Amino acid sequence: MDIVFLVARVLLAVIFLLSAVGHLTQSKGMAQYAASKGVPAAEAGVIASGLVFLLGGLSILLGIWTDLGALAIALTLIPVTFMMHPHWKETDAQAKQGEQIHFNKNLALIGGLLLLFYVTNQLQDIPVGITGPLFDRW
Template identity: 55%
Template sequence: MDVVVLIGRILFVLLFLSSAVGHLTQAEAMGGYAASKGVPSARLAVLGTGVLLLLGGLSVLLGIWADLGALLLLVFLLPTAFLMHAFWKESDPQARQGEMVNFNKNVALAGACLMLFAFFAHTRDLGLTITGPLFHLG
């Protein structure tokens, strides 16, 4: 069971860690895109979310307060869904569809983060982790 959860953690965070690298290494280009979506201080926001993705992803991956890491990823995903993928604002059907897919992906991943938070904060024996949870539920 411990190895299965570890493999799941690795697969789950690959998306977030690769996104963190993109945010931190391509902040100028990503900042321009974020600015076009109306994000204030877009370049700074891109760098900040890059750090959030990196910390959250590493936390879940390494099992260092993985419950907190799951919450950090949740804090990234929900605002990003609404700010960056507002499909309801798109008039072009193709653009609307693309934004809807990304919106739904972010909301689904946010749900997974919430479940991971509950799992990590509730389970006593997390197996292959460096620390136990920061929060304790039930």
């Protein structure tokens, strides 16, 4: 079963590592889009979220304080989800549907990250990981 846990970590981490690359290499364009959504300090927010996605993604991928990486990304995604995908504000049906899909996707990712946080804190050793959990069973 360790391999299943590793594959799940890799798949989850890849989403955030690819997103981090986009945030950090295309920050100007992403910041313009975020600013159009009303995000304050959009460029700083894009870079900061990119760094969280990069460090958190590496943490999950490598199994280094996986719980911290998962929690950091989840806490970052909560405000991002509400600021960037407010489907309730859209009047165009197609735009509304697209925003709702992204909103729901982010909710699922937050749920998965919180589940990873919980599970890694229940285990003594993270399967195929470098370290154990940082918070170690609050």
